Amino acid sequence: MGTIEIRNFISKAMTRLQAQVDTLLNLLHQEAALRSQIDTTAIQHSLKKAISPTFEIIFAGAFSAGKSMLINALLERELLYSAEGHATGTECRIAYAEQDQERVVLTFLSESEISEQVNLLCQKMGLTKTIELNQSEAIALLQQKCCDLIQAEGGESKSETAKQASALNYLLEGFLVNRDRIHLTANQTFSMEQFHFATLQEAASYARRGANSAVLKRVEYYCHHPLLQDGNLLVDTPGIDAPVKRDAELTYRKIEHPDTSAVVCVLKPASAGDMTSEETELLEKTRLNPGVRDRVFYVFNRVDETWYNAQLRQRLEMLISEQFDQE
Numbered sequence: 631m632g633t634i635e636i637r638n639f640i641s642k643a644m645t646r647l648q649a650q651v652d653t654l655l656n657l658l659h660q661e662a663a664l665r666s667q668i669d670t671t672a673i674q675h676s677l678k679k680a681i682s683p684t685f686e687i688i689f690a691g692a693f694s695a696g697k698s699m700l701i702n703a704l705l706e707r708e709l710l711y712s713a714e715g716h717a718t719g720t721e722c723r724i725a726y727a728e729q730d731q732e733r734v735v736l737t738f739l740s741e742s743e744i745s746e747q748v749n750l751l752c753q754k755m756g757l758t759k760t761i762e763l764n765q766s767e768a769i770a771l772l773q774q775k776c777c778d779l780i781q782a783e784g785g786e787s788k789s790e791t792a793k794q795a796s797a798l799n800y801l802l803e804g805f806l807v808n809r810d811r812i813h814l815t816a817n818q819t820f821s822m823e824q825f826h827f828a829t830l831q832e833a834a835s836y837a838r839r840g841a842n843s844a845v846l847k848r849v850e851y852y853c854h855h856p857l858l859q860d861g862n863l864l865v866d867t868p869g870i871d872a873p874v875k876r877d878a879e880l881t882y883r884k885i886e887h888p889d890t891s892a893v894v895c896v897l898k899p900a901s902a903g904d905m906t907s908e909e910t911e912l913l914e915k916t917r918l919n920p921g922v923r924d925r926v927f928y929v930f931n932r933v934d935e936t937w938y939n940a941q942l943r944q945r946l947e948m949l950i951s952e953q954f955d956q957e
Contacts (some may be wrong), residue, residue, distance in 0.1 A: 684861045688884050691896035692908055693869030696931035700896060701866055705855050709834050720846045722866040726859050727852035734822040734833035735850040741814045744805050747874050751798040769802050804845035817847050870908040882915055892925035901932040903945040
């Protein structure tokens, strides 16, 4: 049986499954006593997932845990680039395309969304109450304050304050650089041809670097690779420890969404010895979702750091024994 015949067979089987489940649900709704006692929402979500032509796989973890690196390895190409700073709140979706139809679609945050994030970060850092994005002098002053804070803290990732300052600086820079693509209230979408990008790699390089990443709401990649051909859809999410809480909440919403088929949790305790509070929360939320809890994969990145550190290796082994042996 060839590929086309197999797909036709599967399509017909899914159609029959939907018809059979619909028949059972209709019979259930005809019984008043059962209709009031049984919630069919979970059944409908499971059916939708079963007959869906896509299998949505969410990659979740902390900032710099290695989610993008893992996806690059799976796709055997440098498609996703690690963000330069701690600012990225972008959701990246990767679906299949024929080799001559590879493309990227970029969706920007609106000016009002950027303004909301800027003022939220300012309040967290105690810099100023509000700032208008049309005040160029105020933006320049705020960027200088961010640079001073980062330097005083010893680097972008040395403290929570430095991470917030880095996020704010990239957000402001991204707004200034991409101002002509950012609408006051709407999320504007652009194809890679509108940017004059010739290849997927050129578009990816633009999309995943610091300031640009900070003002992108969503990036959709259409990539030619056998892993994606059967309908697998890979989703790279913001870090669960992102300085803008709404970015982290995006990851949790994706995990809890009924369309999510599987979750890959990329964890860092191999280099740290323990899980962070954010990683613990990630595991709890994943385990609470009945739609994915049997399709959860745990990746311990940077395990090579345990090779010459017996104490770190022992802590990792104990953590796995205590937290994951029952998975």
